[in-house]
Amino acid sequence: MRIPILKLHNYLLVSIQIDLDDKSAIEFQEDLLSKIHKSGATGVVIDLTSVDIIDSFIAKVLGDVVTMSDLMGAKVVLTGIQPAVAVTLIDLGIHLQNVPTALDLEQGLIKLRQELEE
Amino acid sequence: MDFQSCVKIQKEWDIVGARQMGREYAKEIGFGTVDQARIATAISELARNIYLYAGKGKVCFETIDEINHKGLCVVALDDGPGIQDISQVMEDGFSTSGGLGAGLPGVRRLMDQFDIISQPGKGTEIRTVKWVR
Numbered sequence: 001m002r003i004p005i006l007k008l009h010n011y012l013l014v015s016i017q018i019d020l021d022d023k024s025a026i027e028f029q030e031d032l033l034s035k036i037h038k039s040g041a042t043g044v045v046i047d048l049t050s051v052d053i054i055d056s057f058i059a060k061v062l063g064d065v066v067t068m069s070d071l072m073g074a075k076v077v078l079t080g081i082q083p084a085v086a087v088t089l090i091d092l093g094i095h096l097q098n099v100p101t102a103l104d105l106e107q108g109l110i111k112l113r114q115e116l117e118e
Numbered sequence: 119m120d121f122q123s124c125v126k127i128q129k130e131w132d133i134v135g136a137r138q139m140g141r142e143y144a145k146e147i148g149f150g151t152v153d154q155a156r157i158a159t160a161i162s163e164l165a166r167n168i169y170l171y172a173g174k175g176k177v178c179f180e181t182i183d184e185i186n187h188k189g190l191c192v193v194a195l196d197d198g199p200g201i202q203d204i205s206q207v208m209e210d211g212f213s214t215s216g217g218l219g220a221g222l223p224g225v226r227r228l229m230d231q232f233d234i235i236s237q238p239g240k241g242t243e244i245r246t247v248k249w250v251r
Contacts, residue, residue, distance in 0.1 A: 021134045022166075053137060053155055055162035056221060084155035091156060092163075092224035093210055 049080030172198020
């Protein structure tokens with residue numbers, strides 16, 4: 001199952017609404033990078049409001065896609081991480097320290113605008 | 119031990135199937151949303167280990183419903199190559215697959231009880247329990 005990636009001005013918006021298996025996660029990573037390349041987007045918001053589990057593999061894919069996009073020149077913000085997901089990530093020992101996050105889509109867009117204007 | 123149900127782990131999608139079934143059980147027993155997420159995440163890690171290292175195996179569930187405690191027992195079984203050095207795989211950050219190395223030590227923190235029996239060449243059994251608080 002492919003995850004839709006929407007373009008809004010110079011941003012890309014993604015809302016993950018499926019239970020991610022390993023293959024969909026990797027496909028999403030590739031799709032996002034090629035969409036950044038084609039669209040020339042400078043900012044990306046990945047909204048995780050509907051994601052109720054992030055295990056170590058999905059966390060690695062998400063962390064990697066932030067670093068990869070950064071290499072290409074696009075800033076990524078993860079938004080909407082649920083309380084239960086935050087708790088389990090810390091239990092797992094995954095801190096995602098260099099990954100920008102925000103409470104929701106709105107805050108995520110504000111954060112992107114601030115980062116890109118700096 | 120007879121299990122209530124088992125999910126075979128043979129392909130990638132079975133990892134998702136196992137954690138969805140585990141979450142259903144956890145919900146039925148009365149775990150809160152955070153513990154449901156902990157259980158589902160632990161199952162995901164256990165099932166992925168089977169898929170990556172043993173190729174195939176199963177994840178089994180047993181609900182525990184006694185007078186003074188309720189819980190869910192999750193057992194991961196495989197006939198794979200086994201684990202040579204258990205203390206090494208229980209170290210944070212150790213990985214042979216290029217992953218985050220959060221797998222087994224993470225599972226131990228997510229669940230309340232964690233026992234591992236592994237015989238090189240014969241397979242691995244990991245038994246975990248989460249109690250309803």
